[in-house]
Amino acid sequence: MFGKSRKKRVNAHGKGGEDLAVKYLETHGYRVLDRNYTTNVGEVDIFATDERTLIAVEVKSRLSLEYGAPAEAVGHDKIKKISQVTAQYIKQFRLFGVPVRCDVIEVYLTDRKVNHIVNAFDSFINY
DSSP states (O other): OHHHHHHHHHHHHHHHHHHHHHHHHHHTTOEEEEEEEEOSSOEEEEEEEOSSOEEEEEEEEESSSTTOOGGGGOOHHHHHHHHHHHHHHHHHTTOTTOOEEEEEEEEETTTTEEEEEEEEEOOOOOO
């Protein structure tokens, strides 16, 4: 029982963080293309564009820094999955040749602060 209620709470925090990230992106001139784009490999929280670049955005939300900064939770395995899912997105929507970058948006839920880390990591996209 404890595991389920914690998971629901974590999912609610994640959704709230993603909602704040979308609002932030739209307010700063980005156009959100997709949310929670999922394939057999994994998921990318947000795909957005600044009209020149396809941007894969990983959103990490925290209530406190007890477990470190949100971006610290984006490790090598997560980067690899984001890259693979982004490659599938490019193929599905035939976006060959479009510049791609991967950002991380940290959301601090207690004060609703957003930290946008542009080009947070290099992708491993092979298409």
